[in-house]
Amino acid sequence: MIVAERKPLAEILKSVAGAGKVLVVGCETCVAECAAGGRKEVAETAALLRMAFEQAGENVEVREASLDRQCVNQFLAQAGEDVAWADTILSLGCGAGVQALARFYPDKVFVPALNTQFIGTTVEAGVWAEDCSGCGDCQLAYFGAVCPLTRCSKRLLNGPCGGSRGGKCEVSPDVDCAWQLIYDRLAALNQLDRLRAYVAPKDWSTSHSGRPRTIIREDRRV
Amino acid sequence: MSRLGEQIVVRFCHNQTEFMNLLKAGPAALPSGVDLAPLPCSGKVEPHQILSFFAAGADGALIQACPPGACRFVEGNLRAAKRASYAAERLSELGLSPARVRFRFAEAGSTLDPMEIINDFKENVRALGPTGLTGGRGGGGNER
Amino acid sequence: MTPVSHLARILSEGHFAVTAECGPPQGADPTPLKNKGRLLKDAADAVNLTDNQTAVVRLSSLASSVALREMGLEPVLQVVTRDRNRLALQSDLLGASSLGLRNVLCLTGDHQSFGNQAGAMGVFDLDSIQLLHTARTMRDEGRLIDGTELESRPSFFLGAAANPFADPLVFRVIRLAKKIEAGAEFIQTQCIYNRPRFEAFMKQAREEGLTERAYILGGITPLKSVRMAEYMASKVAGMDVPEKVIQRMKGAPAKGQGAEGIRLAVETIEWLKELDGVSGVHLMAIGWEEKVPEILEAAGLIPRPILPAQAE
Numbered sequence: 001m002i003v004a005e006r007k008p009l010a011e012i013l014k015s016v017a018g019a020g021k022v023l024v025v026g027c028e029t030c031v032a033e034c035a036a037g038g039r040k041e042v043a044e045t046a047a048l049l050r051m052a053f054e055q056a057g058e059n060v061e062v063r064e065a066s067l068d069r070q071c072v073n074q075f076l077a078q079a080g081e082d083v084a085w086a087d088t089i090l091s092l093g094c095g096a097g098v099q100a101l102a103r104f105y106p107d108k109v110f111v112p113a114l115n116t117q118f119i120g121t122t123v124e125a126g127v128w129a130e131d132c133s134g135c136g137d138c139q140l141a142y143f144g145a146v147c148p149l150t151r152c153s154k155r156l157l158n159g160p161c162g163g164s165r166g167g168k169c170e171v172s173p174d175v176d177c178a179w180q181l182i183y184d185r186l187a188a189l190n191q192l193d194r195l196r197a198y199v200a201p202k203d204w205s206t207s208h209s210g211r212p213r214t215i216i217r218e219d220r221r222v
Numbered sequence: 223m224s225r226l227g228e229q230i231v232v233r234f235c236h237n238q239t240e241f242m243n244l245l246k247a248g249p250a251a252l253p254s255g256v257d258l259a260p261l262p263c264s265g266k267v268e269p270h271q272i273l274s275f276f277a278a279g280a281d282g283a284l285i286q287a288c289p290p291g292a293c294r295f296v297e298g299n300l301r302a303a304k305r306a307s308y309a310a311e312r313l314s315e316l317g318l319s320p321a322r323v324r325f326r327f328a329e330a331g332s333t334l335d336p337m338e339i340i341n342d343f344k345e346n347v348r349a350l351g352p353t354g355l356t357g358g359r360g361g362g363g364n365e366r
Numbered sequence: 367m368t369p370v371s372h373l374a375r376i377l378s379e380g381h382f383a384v385t386a387e388c389g390p391p392q393g394a395d396p397t398p399l400k401n402k403g404r405l406l407k408d409a410a411d412a413v414n415l416t417d418n419q420t421a422v423v424r425l426s427s428l429a430s431s432v433a434l435r436e437m438g439l440e441p442v443l444q445v446v447t448r449d450r451n452r453l454a455l456q457s458d459l460l461g462a463s464s465l466g467l468r469n470v471l472c473l474t475g476d477h478q479s480f481g482n483q484a485g486a487m488g489v490f491d492l493d494s495i496q497l498l499h500t501a502r503t504m505r506d507e508g509r510l511i512d513g514t515e516l517e518s519r520p521s522f523f524l525g526a527a528a529n530p531f532a533d534p535l536v537f538r539v540i541r542l543a544k545k546i547e548a549g550a551e552f553i554q555t556q557c558i559y560n561r562p563r564f565e566a567f568m569k570q571a572r573e574e575g576l577t578e579r580a581y582i583l584g585g586i587t588p589l590k591s592v593r594m595a596e597y598m599a600s601k602v603a604g605m606d607v608p609e610k611v612i613q614r615m616k617g618a619p620a621k622g623q624g625a626e627g628i629r630l631a632v633e634t635i636e637w638l639k640e641l642d643g644v645s646g647v648h649l650m651a652i653g654w655e656e657k658v659p660e661i662l663e664a665a666g667l668i669p670r671p672i673l674p675a676q677a678e
Contacts, residue, residue: 009315043270044312047277051316054355153477154448154488158495158544160537161474162529162556163603170603171477183534196540198548201452201496201511 001030001121002094003128004037004114006045012090013052015111019060019088022049024113025079025101026066027093034128036114037092039066045092045113070097076104083108136206136213142194144185149202151178157199228348229255231275232340233267234286236260237294240334241286256340264288265298272309272323279357282322282347283309286339289330299327319350371468372440372673373412374523376646377552377581381671382639383646385442385554385583386410386658388434390425396433399425402655403434409659410649411670412440412469414554418449421481428458431467442525443467446475451491452500456510459501463520471525471554472497495548498524502549526550528582530567531560531606539570546580553580554648557587558634560606568643577643584638587650588657589627592616628661635665 006012016022024046032038046064053060065082067075070093079101083089088109091098095116102110118130133150140147149155153171160179163170167180186192204210234241244251245258252258257280261267264287275283285306287299303325310320324343328334369375376383386406391398406413413434417427431441443462447455462470474494478486492500500511501524508519526545530538542553558564564584571577589595592615599607611630618626631649638644647667651658662668 009312040268040270044273047270047273048312048316050277050357051273051318051353051355054357055316154474154493155490156474156493158493160532160534160541161494162527162532163476164533165603166533171479177533180534183537195537196544198495198499198544201492201500204491 001033001119002096002116003034003118003120003130004031004094004116005034006036006041006092006114007112009048009052012045012111012113013049016049016088016090019109021061021063021086021088023063023065023079023082023086023089024049025064025070025082025089025091025093027068027070027091027097028066029069029071031092031094031097031114033122035126037094042066042092045090049090067093070094071100073100073104076101134208135202135204136210137203142199143182144189144191144194146178146181146185148178148182151176151181155202157202228282228344228352229257229280230282230284230340230344230347231257231280232284232286232343233259233261233264234336235264235288235293235299236262237288238286238328238334238336241336244336253337253341253344256344258340263293263295263298264302265293265295267302267305269305269309269312272306273312276313276318276322276353276355277357279353279355281350281353282324282343284324284326284340284343286326286328286336289327292328292330303327318353322347322350322353369523370521371412371523373442373469373552375673376411376671379671379673381411381646382667383412383581383583384410384662384667384670385412385414385646385648386655387414387416387648387650387652388430388655389416389419389652390427390430392422392424394425396425396430399430399433400437403437403439405655406658407437407439408670409662409668411646412442414442414444414471414648417444417446417473417475418481419444420476421448421478421483421486423481423483428462428465428467431462432465435466440469441467442469442471444471444473445497446473447490447492447494447497448475448478448488451489452511455492455497456500456504459504459522460516460520463522468521469523469525469552470501471527472501472550473527494526495544498526498545498548498550523551524549525552525554527556528553529556529604530564531556532604535563538567539574539576542571543574543576546576550580552645553582555582555585556604557585557650558638559611560608561634561637563606565641568641572643581645582643583646583648584634584641584644585648585650586631586634586638586661587652588631588654588661589615589623590654591623591627594627628657628664631661632664635661635667639665 024042026037026039026042028038042064046062049062065079069075083105090111090113091101092113098110098112119132120128120130123129135149148157152159153169160177164177167177169175169177186194264285267285272283287302293299306323306325310323314320369378388402415427415430427444431443434441472494478488501522503509504520505522508516528542595607595612595615598605615623635647638647649658
């Protein structure tokens with residue numbers, strides 16, 4: 001899922017300064033899974049905002065709403081009444097959700113409550129970790145299904161570097177060395193000869209580095 | 223609601239017999255400004271609920287859980303402890319004392335005196351003073 | 367292939383080579399660098415110029431290499447892939463060759479979080495192995511890595527770093543092989559304190575035939591103090607400083623720790639000279655360059671061979 005984290009309250013308050021009617025809108029997909037922007041986080045954020053506004057002596061109304069997804073127009077349409085009521089909308093969606101809302105309701109002010117970070121997985125309850133960078137040319141088959149671009153701090157394709165220590169990355173003992181993981185997996189799968197092969201430089205043109213990307217499927221257009 | 227700076231919300235696991243008895247004794251048995259209600263498990267408490275209490279005007283929130291190892295839902299009480307702590311941290315982002323959220327595990331094998339526990343907490347909250355928040359306009363949430 | 371640099375000649379003629387390391391200054395004035403160069407001039411066959419080492423911005427290794435070359439020293443241009451993409455790297459390689467720089471050490475580089483520009487984007491468009499491959503393709507095929515033909519070819523003696531002490535240990539010789547496959551002709555290793563481990567590494571390297579294909583120079587860093595030894599043991603990634611070595615340093619009197627560190631360095635160099643498959647020593651005395659001549663003298667490696675001028 002897309003993993004995000006709520007911004008510090010002070011930063012959110014600064015970005016909604018001057019608002020009179022704030023709609024706090026969440027998303028029930030990725031950001032609900034990572035406890036950043038689901039219904040409960042909407043309620044939490046709304047409570048904090050109400051208290052902060054009252055402390056500041058500001059007369060601001062706060063409403064709450066949540067959408068199944070903020071990245072699909074059919075769901076965005078459901079927020080129409082609440083959006084019309086508000087003068088400022090604080091979205092607890094990911095960066096895509098905030099932008100989708102703004103495109104759908106182009107005359108309204110949308111402000112992000114989250115810092116969207118990565119594509120990742122729930123490792124265990126309360127722990128989310130990054131797995132995929134969306135490079136557009138997946139080569140996981142050759143690396144024991146451990147992505148060297150995403151999980152290696154230096155994006156090495158012919159790793160490891162000389163800083164791998166005890167299975168951890170030189171950057172931090174909290175970060176696993178991806179190449180130790182790749183080595184262990186390939187060893188277990190009896191595919192260690194893959195590590196001897198030279199991997200050529202990545203073609204980054206399929207990644208974000210090439211350009212902002214769009215996929216079109218004519219068979220799915222109406 | 224009186225505004226003496228000691229509006230406290232008390233939530234307890236309904237397994238706590240002494241607290242249930244206090245509840246059954248009716249509102250007259252409680253000191254003023256105490257909102258007492260049971261939960262099927264302390265683990266039912268979530269941070270957004272705790273924060274909503276404060277947004278609506280509470281000056282303190284007390285959560286009374288069963289002793290560690292005695293939760294009928296295995297770990298509900300342990301999770302509640304973490305959530306209470308999280309909610310308290312959020313209060314400090316507003317400049318409010320995290321001590322306004324008190325989480326208690328009941329002591330195993332001893333009889334509780336709920337009035338003593340509640341009054342003790344009320345005293346602490348009174349010393350902290352009112353939060354200055356009354357709930358304002360649009361309080362309470364109208365989630366769809 | 368005819369050796370293209372003084373260092374390449376020294377190694378191909380079978381001399382035990384000596385390379386040293388020089389960190390450029392954090393400023394635009396090359397004087398501190400030239401002062402270090404003077405200390406190292408007749409002590410080493412070639413001197414490495416580091417490239418924004420530990421991700422700290424310094425006078426570029428390319429400019430530094432030119433400065434030392436003008437003084438009559440033989441530079442080894444270090445190039446990291448952390449700071450430049452493949453366009454800049456290929457362009458800089460052409461530039462280096464055009465300025466007469468021949469020895470190029472291809473590295474990935476320490477992560478940017480270690481240095482003073484921690485918010486910088488780490489480029490890593492290529493890794494060290496891909497950089498070796500790129501430089502070799504430019505030199506031997508006269509092409510860039512996309513296939514574009516060069517108007518004229520660069521000339522290089524290519525090197526890489528090896529760390530026999532990092533994890534996964536079993537993989538270190540495979541990685542050495544990969545670097546040599548990709549074009550590395552000389553190797554400078556991480557500094558050696560754990561001799562048995564280095565010996566095991568060299569044994570495997572010999573068994574894989576790698577010492578026939580590349581010159582391996584053992585890394586040496588003299589320890590200045592117990593504190594330095596302990597710091598390196600625990601805080602520096604990929605460093606292996608055995609307890610025995612720390613104890614030895616502790617055994618020296620407070621003011622004599624540096625002398626003990628130098629004694630240890632000299633002993634290790636003497637041991638390297640006898641180790642099968644080792645072609646030289648790479649002396650990294652960063653911040654202590656003035657001790658390099660003393661260490662090499664004690665190890666019997668000074669004066670350096672002077673080779674007759676080679677016909678171009």
